[in-house]
Amino acid sequence: xxxLSAFLSVAMLLxxxxxxxxxxxxxxxxDKAAKDLSGLLIYIGMPALIxxxxxxxxxxxxxxxxxxxxxxxxxxxxxxxxxxxxxxxxKGKDGAKRAAASFxxxxxxxxxxxxxxxxxxxxxxxxxxxxxxxxxxxxxxYVTLFNVVFNLLNWTLGVSLYGGAEKKSAMARKALLNPxxxxxxxxxxxxxxxxxxxxxxxxxxxxxxxxxxFIQYLYNICVPVSMCILxxxxxxxxxxxxxxxxxxxxxxxxxxFIVPAAVTAICLLLNGFCCIGGALVMSMVVMAATPTxxxxxxxxxxxxxxxxxxxxxxxxxxxxAVAVVPLFLSFTAAFL
Numbered sequence: 604x605x606x607l608s609a610f611l612s613v614a615m616l617l618x619x620x621x622x623x624x625x626x627x628x629x630x631x632x633x634d635k636a637a638k639d640l641s642g643l644l645i646y647i648g649m650p651a652l653i654x655x656x657x658x659x660x661x662x663x664x665x666x667x668x669x670x671x672x673x674x675x676x677x678x679x680x681x682x683x684x685x686x687x688x689x690x691x692x693x694k695g696k697d698g699a700k701r702a703a704a705s706f707x708x709x710x711x712x713x714x715x716x717x718x719x720x721x722x723x724x725x726x727x728x729x730x731x732x733x734x735x736x737x738x739x740x741x742x743x744x745y746v747t748l749f750n751v752v753f754n755l756l757n758w759t760l761g762v763s764l765y766g767g768a769e770k771k772s773a774m775a776r777k778a779l780l781n782p783x784x785x786x787x788x789x790x791x792x793x794x795x796x797x798x799x800x801x802x803x804x805x806x807x808x809x810x811x812x813x814x815x816x817f818i819q820y821l822y823n824i825c826v827p828v829s830m831c832i833l834x835x836x837x838x839x840x841x842x843x844x845x846x847x848x849x850x851x852x853x854x855x856x857x858x859x860f861i862v863p864a865a866v867t868a869i870c871l872l873l874n875g876f877c878c879i880g881g882a883l884v885m886s887m888v889v890m891a892a893t894p895t896x897x898x899x900x901x902x903x904x905x906x907x908x909x910x911x912x913x914x915x916x917x918x919x920x921x922x923x924a925v926a927v928v929p930l931f932l933s934f935t936a937a938f939l
Contacts, residue, residue: 605936608727609929616716617925619827623834637835640828641901648828649714650786651821653750656718656743657790658799658818664741669883672873673745676887677752680866684709685760687861691853699909702764703899704854706908707916710761710896711858714750714783715829716924717893721746724885724932730939731881738882744794745886747787754783757898765906829897833921836900840914851915858895858916859923863931866891871938881939885932892931894920 626632688708692701711717721742725731731738758781793799800818803810845851870884895916903913 605727605729606929606933609723609932610925612723612727613720613925613928616719616826616830617921619830620834620837620921623831624838625834626831627835627838632835634839637832640832640835641897644715644825644828644832646782647821648825650782651818652714652718652825653747653783653786654790655818655822656747657787657794659740660744660747660794661737661740662744662794662797664737665744669879670744670748672877672879673748673883673887674752676866676870676883677749677890678756679869680711680749680862680887680891681709681752681756681760683865684857684862687857688854691857692850697850697909699907700848700850700912703903703909703912704850704916705764706761706902707854707895707899707913707920708857708862710753710757710899711890711893712829712896712921713746713753713890713893715825715897717749717890718743718746719826720893720928721886721889724889724936725882728881728885728932728936728939730936741880741882742886745883746890749886749890750783751787753896754781757896757902761898761902762906765902765908832897833917836914837918840911840918845915845919848912848915850912851919854895854912854916855919855923858920859892859927863888863892863927867931867935871935874939884939885935888931888935889928892924892928894924 623632623637627634627636685705685708688705692704722739725739725742726735800814802815803812867888870879870887873879874881874884897917899913899917900910902908903910
């Protein structure tokens with residue numbers, strides 16, 4: 604039952620590809636639409652989503668030990684992908700393809716898809732049925748911290764895969780001062796003090812709901828717009844060459860099978876010996892099992908990488924995620 608619920612939820616997310624695909628195929632939007640929409644997500648949608656998640660965190664429910672473990676696991680998730688893809692593509696002679704495949708294997712769609720998938724995983728898990736709100740609050744902190752690590756590594760290790768096309772100082776600045784990190788810093792005082800802008804504010808005896816609604820309007824664009832972008836890019840891709848590209852197969856195998864399998868095993872073992880809690884376990888499994896990040900294509904375009912392989916990794920992993928994500932979630936839920 605849990606598998607079916609998760610499967611249908613992921614499938615519904617995937618169907619959001621269709622509008623973008625149709626719009627591009629019928630030439631109702633230009634080939635620049637995806638890039639423009641990406642800017643909307645990067646500078647408005649994703650920061651609002653991070654801010655919203657931090658507002659939902661009840662810091663009293665989270666131990667500092669788990670925060671440290673979460674950060675370490677976030678690094679490990681990326682490290683597993685980095686090491687595994689190196690072994691698989693070690694003999695590959697095409698540097699541009701190898702860079703795109705490596706990026707695709709390491710970085711997941713942990714924001715646009717990871718956050719809503721985490722909510723789905725927790726809402727449908729029987730182990731959390733008695734305290735769903737508390738578990739959700741805790742999980743939102745973990746996925747937010749994962750996204751911070753993701754952004755830091757994107758602009759450091761991710762850029763270095765393409766030959767370090769930017770100066771180290773510029774890379775460090777973008778890693779620390781990207782919109783998502785800034786949103787986290789702005790939200791942190793609210794989280795630590797327990798004040799949430801996501802809830803109605805009582806001012807002069809009157810409840811003010813407009814601020815909470817404003818934040819929700821902004822973060823709600825993330826999932827539909829990100830999937831619409833994928834649909835637009837899918838419409839411009841040649842599907843046939845995708846099935847003959849060994850680099851794509853290697854990247855997707857690492858991203859969708861090796862990484863989530865390893866992370867699931869590590870998290871369940873940690874929970875068995877250290878009792879890190881179901882919220883942290885489920886959050887990390889979702890982060891590891893989500894498909895290749897949409898930033899893979901953006902980075903390939905910016906740093907003269909192989910955009911074809913990057914696009915293939917995104918599309919193939921996203922399609923496979925419909926079955927793979929529910930599989931790992933169901934397996935994990937059975938041990939919680």
